[in-house]
Amino acid sequence: xxxxxxxxxxxxxxxxxxxxxxxxxxxxxxxxxxxxxxxxxxxxxxxxxxxxxxxxxxxxxxxxxxxxxxxxxxxxxxxxxxxxxxxxxxxxxxxxxxxxxxxxxxxxxxxxxxxxxxxxxxxxxxxxxxxxxxxxxxxxxxxxxxxxxxxxxxxxxxxxxxxxxxxxxxxxxxxxxxxxxxxxxxxxxxxxxxxxxxxxxxxxxxxxxxxxxxxxxxxxxxxxxxxxxxxxxxxxxxxxxxxxxxxxxxxxxxxxxxxxxxxxxxxxxxxxxxxxxxxxxxxxxxxxxxxxxxxxxxxxxxxxxxxxxxxxxxxxxxx
Amino acid sequence: xxxxxxxxxxxxxxxxxxxxxxxxxxxxxxxxxxxxxxxxxxxxxxxxxxxxxxxxxxxxxxxxxxxxxxxxxxxxxxxxxxxxxxxxxxxxxxxxxxxxxxxxxxxxxxxxxxxxxxxxxxxxxxxxxxxxxxxxxxxxxxxxxxxxxxxxxxxxxxxxxxxxxxxxxxxxxxxxxxxxxxxxxxxxxxxxxxxxxxxxxxxxxxxxxxxxxxxxxxxxxxxxxxxxxxxxxxxxxxxxxxxxxxxxxxxxxxxxxxxxxxxxxxxxxxxxxxxxxxxxxxxxxxxxxxxxxxxxxxxxxxxxxxxxxxxxxxxxxxx
Numbered sequence: 001x002x003x004x005x006x007x008x009x010x011x012x013x014x015x016x017x018x019x020x021x022x023x024x025x026x027x028x029x030x031x032x033x034x035x036x037x038x039x040x041x042x043x044x045x046x047x048x049x050x051x052x053x054x055x056x057x058x059x060x061x062x063x064x065x066x067x068x069x070x071x072x073x074x075x076x077x078x079x080x081x082x083x084x085x086x087x088x089x090x091x092x093x094x095x096x097x098x099x100x101x102x103x104x105x106x107x108x109x110x111x112x113x114x115x116x117x118x119x120x121x122x123x124x125x126x127x128x129x130x131x132x133x134x135x136x137x138x139x140x141x142x143x144x145x146x147x148x149x150x151x152x153x154x155x156x157x158x159x160x161x162x163x164x165x166x167x168x169x170x171x172x173x174x175x176x177x178x179x180x181x182x183x184x185x186x187x188x189x190x191x192x193x194x195x196x197x198x199x200x201x202x203x204x205x206x207x208x209x210x211x212x213x214x215x216x217x218x219x220x221x222x223x224x225x226x227x228x229x230x231x232x233x234x235x236x237x238x239x240x241x242x243x244x245x246x247x248x249x250x251x252x253x254x255x256x257x258x259x260x261x262x263x264x265x266x267x268x269x270x271x272x273x274x275x276x277x278x279x280x281x282x283x284x285x286x287x288x289x290x291x292x293x294x295x296x297x298x299x300x301x302x303x304x305x306x307x308x309x310x311x312x313x314x315x316x317x318x319x
Numbered sequence: 320x321x322x323x324x325x326x327x328x329x330x331x332x333x334x335x336x337x338x339x340x341x342x343x344x345x346x347x348x349x350x351x352x353x354x355x356x357x358x359x360x361x362x363x364x365x366x367x368x369x370x371x372x373x374x375x376x377x378x379x380x381x382x383x384x385x386x387x388x389x390x391x392x393x394x395x396x397x398x399x400x401x402x403x404x405x406x407x408x409x410x411x412x413x414x415x416x417x418x419x420x421x422x423x424x425x426x427x428x429x430x431x432x433x434x435x436x437x438x439x440x441x442x443x444x445x446x447x448x449x450x451x452x453x454x455x456x457x458x459x460x461x462x463x464x465x466x467x468x469x470x471x472x473x474x475x476x477x478x479x480x481x482x483x484x485x486x487x488x489x490x491x492x493x494x495x496x497x498x499x500x501x502x503x504x505x506x507x508x509x510x511x512x513x514x515x516x517x518x519x520x521x522x523x524x525x526x527x528x529x530x531x532x533x534x535x536x537x538x539x540x541x542x543x544x545x546x547x548x549x550x551x552x553x554x555x556x557x558x559x560x561x562x563x564x565x566x567x568x569x570x571x572x573x574x575x576x577x578x579x580x581x582x583x584x585x586x587x588x589x590x591x592x593x594x595x596x597x598x599x600x601x602x603x604x605x606x607x608x609x610x611x612x613x614x615x616x617x618x619x620x621x622x623x624x625x626x627x628x629x630x631x632x633x634x635x636x637x638x
Contacts, residue, residue: 207558220575226558226561226562228562229558229559229562232558233557234556234557234558235555237530237555237556238552238553239526239548239551239552239553239554239570240548242545242570243526243545243546243548243552244570244575246572246575247569247570248568249569250561250565250566250567251560251561251563251565251566252562253563253565256539256563256565
């Protein structure tokens, strides 16, 4: 098989032995595999892979067809269309994972596009619906609404009847987010609190100074979930507001979780999110599809912050 | 009746008309009524009473006997021994409240001492067991363990089989807390993280810079509940740690809650905490009992930070 391996701060396609699945393991022939911010960090040595996953091959999500299964795999067989999250190694023509980290891809969904679905939809579903318990009629603020997780969150929020408010640094991204269900778009600025109004839940993909805005705009008993730190890892917080409004603030990250917790998140995703792709309520938001061999350039595009939705690498085009 | 009324930043005993209960209201003849930090803030004009409660009479908790009931009171009658939380007005010979904010006082509990129980035990129970969901075997850090809420929290944590770590600025308070079930006492300092070790839950009654310690000592998926801000209302937080450890931080306060939420907290307290006073597992920690007429001095003692546990005002001694 071929993999995008990290060397000297860059990724390049190299040959590796195709793994042989044992026990509950599954080898997937990858059709599409999305790029995430964690991949960019791993490439520059700032995000080591968790134990048990490839140390030098990025890629946290994939879609494809089952190629081989271990003897403890129960419900999957060769040829099945699957997608899922992994701890690493997905930027490859073949990926070794386990049955519990995979879900079936609905026939309505293109298999390359499906490779950009799991990481952002599992993250948005887990953060916004499982952890923050967003309910219908509530107002949810999504910072960085044009990002992969942002475009997933706005669709999921809309699908349960919440009112969506999104921020972005460019008017174009706000405009495009409207077609996904964004009700109120706010251009990011130092003084955006007034334009945002009061909200029940914040999904913060930016971090840094945005936390101050979050604490000021949430209602009594509001919930803030911190998912990303693009704007920095330090914030000064008004504890008086947190106490008096009884705010809850929690951080979340998918990759660092042990596999049994990743499996739990995937199971909830399979039950509560995947059916909405079959009905067309949700759709992957794909900025572009790039051949796996052009990974280094595609990573650069992801880092540029000019994309809307996901960049998906397609190994087939690299054959 | 007589009440401690605020005028010119001081409290003094004055005569007021005794209220007449209607509907679900209850008038309690007060035997004991604890002082809390919120009373000190209200006295200097920094904590206005919530809507519907006396504007110039502090006092958030009381124990005593039912004197009169409205026609919609279901389970209480004159002479019943009760305690409860109120939105204000408890520093008085008589207090007007509602049935849902009262619980029965076990026969084993002295009624004056009982006046120092509700605010701190409801707060500690709600913050540590309901919100942070502390479980047996978990390590809980209690900052300010010699305070009213601290001495309640350490006993409650011990009663469910948790391991208790407490901080205080004086060795004497740590020593006294050991008799309440404190397993590990740590003298408060800039560099106390190493002595604390790893914990699952933090009950922070101090705030300010202590938050940095909280974030550094909690384990993966640890829960921090901020209950007080003695050390200040601003903190700089390491969002990277919050995200990667998936920390949850929430603020809580009892007084600002609407009455139906206070009633819910009292109901949980009556079910889960009050029986432990009857068995002797829990006990009020009383620093001193002062006549209601000496309220101004007692408030001063509370502000001095030299007390261990509660100061309770006793109206009977002021007759």
